[in-house]
Amino acid sequence: MALTGNMIIGRDAVRGTEGVQRAYDPTRDQHLDTEFGLGGKAEVERAAALAQAAFDPYRALSPTRRAEFLDAIAQSILDLGDELIERAHAESALPVARLTGERGRTVGQLRLFAQVLRDGHYLHATIDQAQPQRQPLPRSDLRLARIPVGPVAVFGASNFPLAFSVAGGDTASALAAGCPVIVKAHSAHLGTSELVGQAIQKAAIATDMPEGVFSLLFGAGRSVGEALVAHPVIQAVGFTGSRQGGLALVNIANNRPQPIPVYAEMSSINPVFLLPAALQSRADAIGRGFADSLTMGAGQFCTNPGLVIAEAGAGLDRFLASATEALAAKPATTMLTDGIHRAYDQGVSSVSSQANVTCAVQGQQAQGPNAARAALFVTDAESFLGNEALQAEMFGPASVVVRVRDAAEMRRVAEHLEGQLTATIQLDDADIDAARALLPVLERKAGRILANGFPTGVEVSHAMVHGGPFPSTSSALHTSVGASAIDRFVRPVCYQDLPDALRPDALKDANPLDVWRLVDGQPVAPKA
């Protein structure tokens, strides 16, 4: 497919007339060729009207039909071949191998949600059978299933141009739920966005989906995004990005005449706790593993390990020596955009100027534009507890090590943390009791708790939680990765005494969807 610079609104290619934007190649510090026409309120209006018109017919399709659509999108993305990877590489500076992996993950997400649709557990089909003889009052027949909330706005993320952008996890889970999706492309990867948008449009046509099930908008600054979140047709929002950006959308959504939920995944420093026996037995290996996790993808992961907490002593010294040696050898890596690179340098500079903070090591000097140099800082618990600036996310390959005196001080540091996507414990068998004492604090703080790994690398599966208490997300009850991500876009409806012909398929007596159902409180398998 060829890049046109046009938006996609339903089945049309629409040229935006509110100015133009070109994508930026951070490696070469220059803009790429294609001019993208930017949209405005008129295009938001048009996409929203189509999405609203598509909603009832789209959600009326069987789950199998929507699964076919998702599978077709996956194939259509693969069919883009090298063109997609090359464009994404030019726009993001992410290595081709990483982008190839990310494409696999994107396709895998779409197929996972196709399977979620075929399984039907997400419907929460629940039947309480009528009890006409009950005293003092009979019980009605009550049946619950979850239905889609309505059209959803999705914001492309800078750091996952494929897996959390136009056809990423938010889009896949919303489309699976039965919600039409309007994507606001991230300006950092406009060409990648258009290519993927074309792939979705092609799949929608091939599988005969209602027009308006998907649209893709370009916009300068915040105006298109804000108009989208404020539009009465939109019923939920998916966002991955900065705390400031996420909270701005939450604020708009809260102030609508009808407030709507914004699922914003925002800010996390992902503490790693090194327990004493683990440090004693394998401080070197932990240090090397940490350095790899910290610098992977230029540290541009929501789950980057930006904080390490350990007791002072010989073990921590060995960890620091090992991590320092590994980080000193890491080449500087081009970041996604010049803005992200500037913010990273400012964050590193801010932390290095705080009292009682020493810089243990920096990675190799930058050779080209927009390259981030890894950095590791060390401070003590008292300084960390007294200085909120040390808890700010530095989006990139930088981390702070907090030396604590003992387990009680480690717990105080843990208690002091804001909400996190992840918390990691490095532990050996002799650390089990210490870990058990720490665990309740970590459960209150984080959405995922890891032992003996590193938080980067988020599996897409049924048990994954990529979420957590504020400010890591705006809704601690939800995840944006994994099968449960669909929960954000469905709501329960109870059908009381409806004739079987009018019930949703999941609740019909014959169970034509062959779904598991909770009947009078107990799980019942489909007959199939």
Place this chain on the structure above:
Amino acid sequence: MALTGNMIIGRDAVRGTEGVQRAYDPTRDQHLDTEFGLGGKAEVERAAALAQAAFDPYRALSPTRRAEFLDAIAQSILDLGDELIERAHAESALPVARLTGERGRTVGQLRLFAQVLRDGHYLHATIDQAQPQRQPLPRSDLRLARIPVGPVAVFGASNFPLAFSVAGGDTASALAAGCPVIVKAHSAHLGTSELVGQAIQKAAIATDMPEGVFSLLFGAGRSVGEALVAHPVIQAVGFTGSRQGGLALVNIANNRPQPIPVYAEMSSINPVFLLPAALQSRADAIGRGFADSLTMGAGQFCTNPGLVIAEAGAGLDRFLASATEALAAKPATTMLTDGIHRAYDQGVSSVSSQANVTCAVQGQQAQGPNAARAALFVTDAESFLGNEALQAEMFGPASVVVRVRDAAEMRRVAEHLEGQLTATIQLDDADIDAARALLPVLERKAGRILANGFPTGVEVSHAMVHGGPFPSTSSALHTSVGASAIDRFVRPVCYQDLPDALRPDALKDANPLDVWRLVDGQPVAPKA
């Protein structure tokens, strides 16, 4: 037990010193004897500190232990005997039979959540087994379970002094989830609140729960409630009441440094659609049933049928004749408070003054203080569509009938509605196609859809949804009645590669809680 006028904070009785309040007997238009000492910020602080201290130990208890606590509360409430019913009757004017039924429902709710705990489905225990040989990367062991969110603030509702107040559905579901609860008593039933609070405290001591698992506060105006919602310890709020009251709490919660969810059940007029064949065959019976539903409990139900939509014609005329005759005979009934009675009279007066609205009937004149006279208004679709005032909730036994020309106009009226707790269709077999055409609109508008019944009477079971799109609630994804109400107070946590000894019981290899689990995407029964 004797009324003392004291608050309950953990294991202590605490005398409030910020003024006093006495409960009001609406039937006799006079205040009752006991003086209740009102609390302030100091008591909020004390209850919050105790709740925070109780949270980790309380949630660490096995589900069975928490179920014992809920069962003990139920028994303890029953042990209050007639004293509770008499006090609730004096404070609310609700009939003794109704309050006896409501007590049964309250006890039933507590026992349902005890069963929810023993079943363990609510934990959503999910296991994705490790795949160490997977290419290109191995998969970690990932296990998800839901944990409680933290201390919860609950606001007693005026219209359910037992079932949605101190030990009502919000409290029962939050305590089941593992969340300590701080209740702000409703000033309309302070004595009932203290008695039930004493019953909970007694049960907490008898079952050896951590101090701080429950507290009960009294407060004048909004200061205590607002301080509670703003307190950093509180992690979620349950509220049933007016739109204005609910939105005030939502606003406070959104503006905290750490925003939290408020589950507010607010405002609904519960449209009833009368389809042509049903009207033709049984307009009289529908009219009588409607009049009974409208006037039950002086119309003081969230699910009161405040709107009727039907095609003009002989059937509708017969419905109106029947409803009018039945309503004309209904005696005026004492409302819960003088404030609610004033608001009802104002609402009725406002509707009756709108253009193109006629009053079809009023119930019998009031004989005593605070008695609400039923009222039925009639208007046409055009007037309804053009006048938002006709969509405002009149909390009490009043309803508006909208005459429509045809099915298309009925659908326009449905599309025009705000979010609702319920929508009802009266239909016969010949109406199935018309109902099928209307259903997608109703699904978008309401949380519960009924056929051939009336919306009052909310079953407490697994499939119930007492919730719906804004403004019926502040969170369309949740219900405040039924087993799923617990979903508001739990959040998912993923445990990656944790040693079995550190996993929550629901996720241990041996499945000691004997819960159903989703393993690699498929439901697996416990071995027991």
